[in-house]
Amino acid sequence: MIEGHPSVPNISNGAAVGATQKEKIMFNTKEDEEQVLHSLIELNKSFTDLEIEVRTAFDEKEASDPKLLINLTRWIEAYMNWNDKLTNASLNETFKIIQPFYDFIDCNLIVDVSEKFLKGVTFGDEEKLNIVSELQNHKKKADTFRFSTNVAHLHKSLMEIYQEHIPDLTNMPHIIIKLQNPWYVELLLKEQIDSDVQNKDGVTALMVASANGHYEVVKLLLEWKADPTIKSNEGHTALFYAKTEEISVLLQQVDDAISVSSCTSSVLSLVM
Numbered sequence: 001m002i003e004g005h006p007s008v009p010n011i012s013n014g015a016a017v018g019a020t021q022k023e024k025i026m027f028n029t030k031e032d033e034e035q036v037l038h039s040l041i042e043l044n045k046s047f048t049d050l051e052i053e054v055r056t057a058f059d060e061k062e063a064s065d066p067k068l069l070i071n072l073t074r075w076i077e078a079y080m081n082w083n084d085k086l087t088n089a090s091l092n093e094t095f096k097i098i099q100p101f102y103d104f105i106d107c108n109l110i111v112d113v114s115e116k117f118l119k120g121v122t123f124g125d126e127e128k129l130n131i132v133s134e135l136q137n138h139k140k141k142a143d144t145f146r147f148s149t150n151v152a153h154l155h156k157s158l159m160e161i162y163q164e165h166i167p168d169l170t171n172m173p174h175i176i177i178k179l180q181n182p183w184y185v186e187l188l189l190k191e192q193i194d195s196d197v198q199n200k201d202g203v204t205a206l207m208v209a210s211a212n213g214h215y216e217v218v219k220l221l222l223e224w225k226a227d228p229t230i231k232s233n234e235g236h237t238a239l240f241y242a243k244t245e246e247i248s249v250l251l252q253q254v255d256d257a258i259s260v261s262s263c264t265s266s267v268l269s270l271v272m
Contacts, residue, residue: 043104048104053134054118057131058072061118068117072113073094098110106142111139118131196226206218228254
């Protein structure tokens with residue numbers, strides 16, 4: 001059974017994800033893992049603060065510069081090689097559209113945008129800090145972290161696991177879930193791994209995350225279009241296995257949205 005839920009077949013142990021020791025290798029030591037997690041938390045916190053300052057600066061500049069939005073959207077479309085993706089988008093809509101293309105680790109896009117449009121902008125009440133300089137400093141720290149020995153070891157281990165399962169991705173979602181951290185999950189999801197693959201018991205990565213109470217992993221899998229309506233061999237969806245109320249509410253909302261969409265499609269097919 002999955003740890004944390006007596007009704008789910010056990011797919012979180014080493015035997016379920018494979019017999020090789022390679023699949024269990026994530027960090028050399030527990031101390032390495034703790035150091036990486038601490039770095040992730042600190043980088044995320046500092047970037048969140050900077051992102052707020054960036055948004056505030058753009059809001060203020062838009063209020064005084066009527067040409068800012070059109071120049072910003074044109075520049076981003078050229079930078080991203082898009083065609084009319086930001087046409088008529090508001091400032092808020094623009095940031096929502098580009099948000100999936102940067103994060104607190106890979107922040108090149110937001111740094112480059114700020115270098116172009118926020119030169120000389122400062123923030124802070126007592127000590128005035130330059131937004132662009134602070135973002136550049138964050139990027140250096142993030143790059144140092146990305147190419148550190150511990151992360152390089154983790155990345156090598158994950159890619160070895162991934163390559164081994166190219167012909168058969170059955171075990172990949174469960175290896176992902178063992179990581180228990182959204183950043184690691186996203187690392188593999190970006191490699192276009194199918195998060196809806198089911199094991200011999202019909203269990204998906206979403207079910208495992210739900211049963212283990214990993215809310216952020218559940219949320220991330222849903223954002224990457226994991227299907228919450230898939231049923232295990234026992235006839236249960238991820239909602240049935242939810243360990244916490246928070247996960248139950250999230251999965252129920254998604255289920256409701258899918259039900260409404262399906263009903264709408266059915267009605268439209270009848271009247272067409």
